[in-house]
Amino acid sequence: MIEAALRSGRAHRECVFEVFGRRLPGDRRYGVLAGTGRVLEAIGRFRFGAAELDWLSQQRVVDDATLAFLADYRFTGSIEGYREGELYFPGSPLMTVRGSFAEAVVLETVILSILNADSAVATAAARMVSAADCRSIAEMGSRRTGEASAVSSARAAYIAGFSATSNLEAGRRWGIPTMGTAAHAFTLLHDSEEEAFRAQVDSLGPGTTLLVDTYDVRRGVETAVRVAGPELGAVRLDSGDLPTLVREVRAQLDELGATQTRITVTNDLDEHSIAALRGAPVDSFGVGTAVVTGAGAPAAGFVYKLVARREQGSSGDWTPVAKASSGKVGRGGTKRGARLIGADGIARAEHVIIDDDHDGMPEAGFTGIEPRALTVPLMIDGEPDPAALGAAGVRAAREHRASAIAELPPEAFRLGRGEPVLPTVYR
Amino acid sequence: MIEAALRSGRAHRECVFEVFGRRLPGDRRYGVLAGTGRVLEAIGRFRFGAAELDWLSQQRVVDDATLAFLADYRFTGSIEGYREGELYFPGSPLMTVRGSFAEAVVLETVILSILNADSAVATAAARMVSAADCRSIAEMGSRRTGEASAVSSARAAYIAGFSATSNLEAGRRWGIPTMGTAAHAFTLLHDSEEEAFRAQVDSLGPGTTLLVDTYDVRRGVETAVRVAGPELGAVRLDSGDLPTLVREVRAQLDELGATQTRITVTNDLDEHSIAALRGAPVDSFGVGTAVVTGAGAPAAGFVYKLVARREQGSSGDWTPVAKASSGKVGRGGTKRGARLIGADGIARAEHVIIDDDHDGMPEAGFTGIEPRALTVPLMIDGEPDPAALGAAGVRAAREHRASAIAELPPEAFRLGRGEPVLPTVYR
Numbered sequence: 108m109i110e111a112a113l114r115s116g117r118a119h120r121e122c123v124f125e126v127f128g129r130r131l132p133g134d135r136r137y138g139v140l141a142g143t144g145r146v147l148e149a150i151g152r153f154r155f156g157a158a159e160l161d162w163l164s165q166q167r168v169v170d171d172a173t174l175a176f177l178a179d180y181r182f183t184g185s186i187e188g189y190r191e192g193e194l195y196f197p198g199s200p201l202m203t204v205r206g207s208f209a210e211a212v213v214l215e216t217v218i219l220s221i222l223n224a225d226s227a228v229a230t231a232a233a234r235m236v237s238a239a240d241c242r243s244i245a246e247m248g249s250r251r252t253g254e255a256s257a258v259s260s261a262r263a264a265y266i267a268g269f270s271a272t273s274n275l276e277a278g279r280r281w282g283i284p285t286m287g288t289a290a291h292a293f294t295l296l297h298d299s300e301e302e303a304f305r306a307q308v309d310s311l312g313p314g315t316t317l318l319v320d321t322y323d324v325r326r327g328v329e330t331a332v333r334v335a336g337p338e339l340g341a342v343r344l345d346s347g348d349l350p351t352l353v354r355e356v357r358a359q360l361d362e363l364g365a366t367q368t369r370i371t372v373t374n375d376l377d378e379h380s381i382a383a384l385r386g387a388p389v390d391s392f393g394v395g396t397a398v399v400t401g402a403g404a405p406a407a408g409f410v411y412k413l414v415a416r417r418e419q420g421s422s423g424d425w426t427p428v429a430k431a432s433s434g435k436v437g438r439g440g441t442k443r444g445a446r447l448i449g450a451d452g453i454a455r456a457e458h459v460i461i462d463d464d465h466d467g468m469p470e471a472g473f474t475g476i477e478p479r480a481l482t483v484p485l486m487i488d489g490e491p492d493p494a495a496l497g498a499a500g501v502r503a504a505r506e507h508r509a510s511a512i513a514e515l516p517p518e519a520f521r522l523g524r525g526e527p528v529l530p531t532v533y534r
Numbered sequence: 535m536i537e538a539a540l541r542s543g544r545a546h547r548e549c550v551f552e553v554f555g556r557r558l559p560g561d562r563r564y565g566v567l568a569g570t571g572r573v574l575e576a577i578g579r580f581r582f583g584a585a586e587l588d589w590l591s592q593q594r595v596v597d598d599a600t601l602a603f604l605a606d607y608r609f610t611g612s613i614e615g616y617r618e619g620e621l622y623f624p625g626s627p628l629m630t631v632r633g634s635f636a637e638a639v640v641l642e643t644v645i646l647s648i649l650n651a652d653s654a655v656a657t658a659a660a661r662m663v664s665a666a667d668c669r670s671i672a673e674m675g676s677r678r679t680g681e682a683s684a685v686s687s688a689r690a691a692y693i694a695g696f697s698a699t700s701n702l703e704a705g706r707r708w709g710i711p712t713m714g715t716a717a718h719a720f721t722l723l724h725d726s727e728e729e730a731f732r733a734q735v736d737s738l739g740p741g742t743t744l745l746v747d748t749y750d751v752r753r754g755v756e757t758a759v760r761v762a763g764p765e766l767g768a769v770r771l772d773s774g775d776l777p778t779l780v781r782e783v784r785a786q787l788d789e790l791g792a793t794q795t796r797i798t799v800t801n802d803l804d805e806h807s808i809a810a811l812r813g814a815p816v817d818s819f820g821v822g823t824a825v826v827t828g829a830g831a832p833a834a835g836f837v838y839k840l841v842a843r844r845e846q847g848s849s850g851d852w853t854p855v856a857k858a859s860s861g862k863v864g865r866g867g868t869k870r871g872a873r874l875i876g877a878d879g880i881a882r883a884e885h886v887i888i889d890d891d892h893d894g895m896p897e898a899g900f901t902g903i904e905p906r907a908l909t910v911p912l913m914i915d916g917e918p919d920p921a922a923l924g925a926a927g928v929r930a931a932r933e934h935r936a937s938a939i940a941e942l943p944p945e946a947f948r949l950g951r952g953e954p955v956l957p958t959v960y961r
Contacts, residue, residue, distance in 0.1 A: 108720045115733030117723050124719070149681070162706040168714075170737075208723050215717075219677035220684050250646035251833040254576070255682030257647050279589040287595075290642075292551070292840035293535045295855040296544050296635050306542030310597075320859045327859075346859060400832040406678040406823050413719035428722040432747045432754075432773060 109209045110173040118176075118209040121417035123425075123441050126188070126202035126218060128195070132227060132404030134524035137515060139233045139508060140201055141263040142225030143191035144500035147491035149217050150182050182210055186486040189444065191495060192266050192504030193481060194511045195226075196457040198531045200442040200482065201409065208416075215411040223409050224256060227401035228263035231378070233512065234402070235394055236268035237520045238382040243270040244392040245286050247373065248399030260399040266504045268512075269398070270391075282498030288343060288373075288393065294321040304334040314340035316371060319356075320347065328356055332363045341369040341390065349374065350387050357388040377402050378522055414439050427461075438533065444481035446514070446529070454514045457531045479514075536636045537600040545603075545636040548844035550852075550868050553615070553629035553645060555622070559654055559831030561951035564942060566660045566935060567628055568690040569652030570618035571927035574918035576644050577609050609637055613913040616871065618922060619693050619931030620908060621938045622653075623884040625958045627869040627909065628836065635843075642838045650836050651683060654828035655690035658805070660939065661829070662821055663695035664947045665809040670697040670818040672713050674800065675826030687826040693931045695939075696825070697818075709925030715770060715800075715820065721748040731761040741767035743798060746783075747774065755783055759790040768796040768817065776801065777814050784815040804829050805949055841866050854888075865960065871908035873941070873956070881941040884958045906941075 112118035131138050155163075155177040163169055163177070184206025195201055202218065204211045235244060246264040249257035261277035271284040278285035289307055297303035304317050313335040319327030319342045332339055342360070344352055349372050360368050369390035377397035384392075401407075414437070418424045427439030440461040447455045455476060485492055494503060512519075519528040539545035558565050582590075582604040590596055590604070611633025622628055629645065631638050662671060673691040676684035688704035698711040705712035716734055724730035731744050740762040746754030746769045758769055769787070771779055776799050787795050796817035804824035811819075828834075841864070845851045854866030867888040874882045882903060912919055921930060939946075946955040 108714075108716055111716070111734045111737035112720070112723060114737045115724070115729070117733065120723060122719075122723065159703075159706065163702070166705070166712075168702065168705075168712065208719075212717075212719055215719075216676050216684070217681055220679065220681040223678050224680040224683070249643050250838075251650050251835075252647065253651040253680055253683035253686060254644055254647040256651070256680035257643070259680060275590070275595065276586075278593070279586065285593075285595065287535075289535055289538075290639075291857045292549075292635075292639055292642075293539070295840045295857070296539060296547060296549065296843055297542070302542070306544065307538045310538035310541045320857075322858050324859055346857075396833050396835070405827040405832040408678075408823070411677075413722045416723055430718045430722070430747075430773075431749050432751055 108212055109176060110169045112208055113172050113176060119207045120419055122206065122208045122211055122413055123415040124204040124211050124215070124411055125200050125414045125442065126204075126222060126409050126411050127198055127200055128407055128409045130197050130408065131527055132230060132401065132407050135230060135234070135404075136519045136521065136525060136528040138195040138226060138407065139229035139267050140189050140193050140195050140222070140226050141191060141229035141266050141504065142221040142259070143188065143202070143485065144495045144497070144504065145221045145225065145259060145262075146202070146218050147186075147486055147495055149221060150214060150486070151491060153180070153182060153214065153217060155180055176209060180210070180213065181489065182206065182214065183489040184210055184486075185484070185488060187443075187482050187484050189481050190483055190504070190507050191500065192506070192508035192511065194508075194515070196527045196529050196531050198438075198459050198533070199444050199457060200459060202485070203441060203443075203482070219409055219411050221259070223406045225259055225263040226407040226409070227405050228260045228399060229267040230407065231402035231404065232264040232267035232269055232398050233508070234378040234522060235381055235392075235398060238378045238385075238522065239392055240385055242389065242391055244381070244394060245270060246272040246274070246398055247288070247393045248395035248397075249274045251396040252399040257399065262501060264398050266501060266508055268505070268508065281501045283501065288316060289318050291318065291321050291345075294318060300327060301330050301334060304331055308335045313338040316341040316343050318343045318345065320344055324352065324356065325359065328359050329363070332360065332365045332368070337364040337366070337368070339365055339368045341371050343371045343373060343393075345373045349380070350384060353384065353387045353389055382522060412437055415441055445478035446481055447476045448479050448514060449476055452514060453516050454529055457529045458534055459531060460534045535639055536603060537596045539635055540599050540603060546634045547846055549633065549635045549638055549840055550842040551631040551638050551642070551838055552627050552841045552869065553631075553649060553836050553838050554625055554627055555834055555836045557624050557835065558954055559657060559828065559834050562657060562661070562831075563946045563948065563952060563955040565622040565653060565834065566656035566694050567616050567620050567622050567649070567653050568618060568656035568693050568931065569648040569686070570615065570629070570912065571922045571924070571931065572648045572652065572686060572689075573629070573645050574613075574913055574922055576648060577641060577913070578918060580607070580609060580641065580644060582607055603636060607637070607640070608916065609633065609641065610916040611637060611913075612911070612915060614870075614909050614911050616908050617910055617931065617934050618927065619933070619935035619938065621935075621942070623954045623956050623958050625865075625886050625960070626871050626884060627886060629912070630868060630870075630909070646836055646838050648686070650833045652686055652690040653834040653836070654832050655687045655826060656694040657834065658829035658831065659691040659694035659696055659825050660935070661805040661949060662808055662819075662825060665805045665812075665949065666819055667812055669816060671808075672697060672818065672820045673699040673701070673825055674715070674820045675822035675824075676701045678823040679826040684826065689928060691825050693928060693935055695932070695935065708928045710928065715743060716745050718745065718748050718772075721745060727754060728757050728761060731758055735762045740765040743768040743770050745770045745772065747771055751779065751783065752786065755786050756790070759787065759792045759795070764790065764792040764795070766792055766795045768798050770798045770800060770820075772800045776807070777811060780811065780814045780816055809949060839864055842868055872905035873908055874903045875906050875941060876903055879941060880943050881956055884956045885961055886958060887961045
């Protein structure tokens with residue numbers, strides 16, 4: 108596309124691209140945007156090095172003019188959009204990228220890869236957090252997604268309200284609290300369960316979490332309390348019929364005097380099995396596969412569409428553009444979002460305001476119910492908002508998600524499939 | 535686990551870990567193993583650098599003895615397992631890792647991350663390849679999975695029989711054939727569809743593929759043939775009711791004399807929509823979301839379990855070990871796989887041979903039907919099999935997959951949910 112546009116003289120035409128989703132993944136009630144900070148960082152690093160240019164040249168993928176363009180590539184445009192951690196609905200204008208066609212179109216894959224993957228995880232994770240009903244929930248799914256996605260999934264789950272991750276690299280890179288567990292392999296390494304528990308308590312103290320279901324849970328709990336004493340931090344259960352088993356283990360721990368010992372459960376949990384443990388004496392959850400794979404919706408389904416182009420002649424007018432044939436019809440024009448919040452603090456609607464003035468920000472202009480502006484500057488002339496980056500950006504996104512969730516009506520937290528909890532209104 | 539095992543004196547106990555899946559993802563008939571070459575490369579690079587060690591130390595994640603172990607870490611053990619591209623069934627011993635507990639347990643996450651993600655993609659992709667019925671099929675899903683998984687998904691899909699990818703980095707890194715398409719944005723950038731088509735044909739020649747569904751398909755096809763002539767390479771359709779639309783477009787192309795112009799379709803295709811186009815005049819398919827997300831099963835569900843440990847005393851005996859409590863009961867002991875092939879060349883069963891001699895390779899010892907040995911050496915004393923690495927490894931895996939698929943009975947290619955097409959027999 109860039110090669111052909113360079114030849115046709117359209118490559119440097121000013122353009123506006125928009126990221127949005129046509130529907131919510133998995134017929135859910137709301138989505139959680141994640142990945143924005145990673146996108147801004149990735150755009151800053153987006154360069155074509157000698158190895159890439161040599162390969163493109165050797166393979167004749169593009170011509171020399173395009174190679175020269177790529178060799179000098181650096182995004183100098185501007186981006187506005189929803190804050191990371193913001194909630195979204197069908198049609199929400201999540202990211203608006205302004206730049207020349209060539210400099211903006213080349214970012215499509217990296218922007219969508221990050222936002223689709225991270226938002227799928229965050230959207231699934233937020234449902235698990237509400238199902239967990241204020242009990243802590245740790246992300247432990249690194250082994251069930253690609254080795255780089257493992258790190259970014261831990262980040263997305265934390266933004267969505269998870270309390271910790273077992274992925275140490277996510278801790279190092281993003282400042283996310285980390286935790287660890289012992290696997291069955293640790294118990295099986297030793298000549299007996301007692302030897303394994305003793306090794307763990309000797310090393311990590313009685314406040315550690317002992318995995319008690321390698322052989323027989325009842326004997327495992329008894330051995331755990333005998334070895335660690337009633338100060339034992341927690342026991343972990345990773346198999347069996349959890350609602351029943353958890354009650355039995357709680358009763359046994361209490362009988363043994365380990366009344367402060369917590370129970371943590373794992374075992375292919377998802378939002379539904381977590382909700383089914385609502386009445387059970389579980390203190391914390393560890394979730395793996397379901398959270399890192401988006402619990403049935405592993406990609407958020409966002410697209411990156413050209414919505415406006417500027418005349419190259421003297422007029423400089425903007426033309427809204429959109430695909431017009433059957434299916435997947437788009438809405439042209441630059442947009443911004445506003446969430447209408449009632450006097451009770453509860454959101455009523457998602458407004459998407461289509462603007463004719465593509466250079467500036469459209470004005471909301473509401474009366475009555477208070478609009479909360481959702482579109483903020485993220486990158487100006489190639490310079491990202493520093494507050495959106497790194498560990499500070501992750502913390503800000505997590506806090507913003509919490510405040511945005513607090514605006515949702517109670518129906519938002521129903522786990523069944525259904526309609527978005529807020530209607531999208533185009534203005 | 536390593537810290538506690540270093541203190542208990544068990545960290546250097548010789549161990550055997552095994553990678554296997556308890557069931558096939560999505561109730562499919564067979565699985566396709568992918569990621570083996572990437573695992574071997576990742577293990578070769580698996581080191582703890584100064585940045586990681588400093589963080590682990592500052593955060594007091596582990597003690598000084600463990601930090602020293604990690605600083606010197608280099609895997610020196612051995613691995614055997616199924617070739618990349620091999621098919622698998624429940625219980626197939628896909629990878630057997632031999633080493634000290636500490637050096638083998640630390641690899642769990644990286645091994646499982648890669649194999650679970652890549653095999654999920656390959657297993658889904660193989661079904662699409664058979665549904666495409668010898669027509670070519672390109673992987674175009676980079677934007678619907680994490681930015682690093684995008685590259686490895688292209689690799690896994692190619693091993694499973696896809697013909698090309700739109701991911702240029704996969705071409706550069708793994709030698710996979712690449713292709714590109716023009717997006718609707720390219721058409722919308724220009725003042726008219728005709729201007730866009732002319733720009734593309736000027737740059738890429740009439741053999742290019744023109745996207746004809748931005749405005750009106752019938753007019754788009756007419757314009758495409760007018761601009762490129764009857765030598766037009768292909769038209770792409772990305773929306774609409776494809777089985778009907780494809781027939782109409784074929785008839786229109788033939789009327790216009792463009793009888794050699796091919797039709798390529800995209801639009802959220804999966805194995806079922808590809809199969810539904812079996813009778814339609816489609817020449818090639820482009821698949822995005824479904825293939826990179828494993829078409830409903832984004833993680834293969836493999837686990838990494840300790841199956842044997844060696845006595846540290848003078849006897850040096852091996853003890854098979856496995857989790858024994860309710861649910862997820864394992865089978866201890868080192869294993870190897872063999873596929874029983876009938877005189878007609880068709881596979882009959884997957885044999886998993888459990889061996890008592892954990893140092894060597896168990897012998898199959900079959901009579902009658904010919905067994906094909908599935909377990910081969912992959913890494914010896916930390917040195918990987920060079921034939922399994924890089925672009926050559928990818929080519930070998932793709933060829934091996936083709937020969938292994940040719941052994942399957944026809945029921946293997948039914949798309950509905952069902953039982954594995956071969957029974958797993960433990961010996």
